Amino acid sequence: MHGEVQISGAKNAVLPIMAATLLTSERCVIRRVPRLSDVRFMGQILTWLGAQVRLEGDAVHVHAKKIKGAGEYDLIRKMRGSICIMGPLLGRLKKATVSLPGGCVIGARPINLHLKGFEALGAKVVIEGGYVHASARRLVGSAMFLGGRAGSTVLGTANVMMAAVLAEGVTVIESAACEPEVVDLANFLNAMGARIAGAGSPTVTITGVKELHGVEHEVIPDRIEAATYAIAAAATNGEVNLRGARADHMHAILDKLNESGVKVERNGSGFTVRRNGRLKPVDITTLPYSGFPTDAQAQMMALMTVTPGISIITERIFESRFMHVSELTRLGAEIEIEGPSAIIKGGKNLSGAPVMASDLRASAALVIAGLAARGTTQVNRVYHIDRGYENIDGKLRQLGARIERIEES
Ligand code: EPU
Secondary structure, eight states, rough: OEEEEEOOOOHHHHHHHHHHHHGOEEEEESSSOOHHHHHHHHEEEEEETTOEOOOOOOOEEEEEOOOBBBOOOOHHHOGGGGGGGGHHEEEEHHEEEOOOOOOTBBBOOOHHHHHHHHHTOOOOOOOEEEEEEOOOOOOOOHHHEEEEETBBOOHHHHHHHHHHTTBSSSSEEEEEEOOOOHHHHHHHHTTOOOOOOOOOSSSSEEESOOOOOOEEEEEOBBBHHHHHHHHHHHHHTOOOEEEEOOGOOHHHHHHHHTTTEEEEEETHHHHEEEEEEEEEOOEBBBBBBBOOOGGGGHHHHHHHHHSSSEEEEESSTTTOOHHHHHHHHHOEEEEEETEEEEEEEOOOOOOOOOEEEOSSHHHHHHHHHHHHSSSSSEEEOOOHTTTTOTTTTHHHTTTTTOOOOOOOO
């Protein structure tokens, strides 16, 4: 793969930011919005809650003049990220009802920490008939610890931050998630008139305000999309310039790519990746930011399958995020799972086969492996990939990949 690819806005930044528009009765405009099924879906949820939503080019206009506080079951269930409407609804209306999101293929995905945070703000939380009801006469800021068994929670931090911006007094979240997407949300909220300090660190302090106003905001580039193209370039011995990518959000990923023999050169508008001789095996453990992200684990595993030597990848965030392993094996990869670790005996010649995508990042890994494999690979259930990658087939074709989308009948 050779050439240049434009990195889109970050899915995991835009979803909570869209939810945050519920906090004001004024109009908000969000720019650099990727065209993804998850974004359209969040738009439907906001519309259902009573907001006016308009998608225009790479902008979303939201005007939540009047809203209601309940989320329909099927809407929430379809996309786990939609749980982050709960914080804004509670903040603005002092009540929220949403369906309890179930688990998903990557793990159990509880929301106990979100609820712990709402309760710490004075909300009463009741779970009944598959729904979570949270309500409060008033929300009052307090100190809370939001660390869980796998460390911090990204959407939990976002949710509590969004409820706390309109609470009375000061909220302090300890063990807050430090992900760049949390910082982007805090910047959006502060531009609306919120008073949040410390976002990006484990201690976030929120001083409640009475009211928020409409704003325009451009979301950060998607570090996981950028990582995916960087890894694809490495797996195909290519050279790709990632236009708009933020290397400063990707230290752990770029460090591992560097260790595996990939050269990364920053330039004014992003960075270029190219192989630097032979690929080398690496050991990776996924961790909350600034550690190696779980959302790039599957793609990195695809790279390790074509890297001579033994690599060990340990997944510490989601207990069953190894669904791609059996499909990679169908392409000829040799991978063994031992508890939370996958041991990859890399350097095998992969050969194309029909494979099944199980979730978003697993599909990206299968596409990367398919590009590196001899012959043709058919990735089925490709709708998973459209949840989080804007025009992935078009972007890859532009880089010289031979890839086409076949409509499912
Ligand atoms: N956890 C709890 N209790 C909670 C919440 C989380 O125990 O109340 C645990 C989870 O089970 C997991 C860990 O904490 O073990 C981290 O989960 P987190 O809450 O951070 O995940 P999330 O906020 O639901 C977001 C992204 C995911 C990404 C994770 C981790 C969005 C919309 N989703 O999910 O993105 O994997 O953070 O970085 O922002 C993806 O894009 O493919 C994706 C799955």
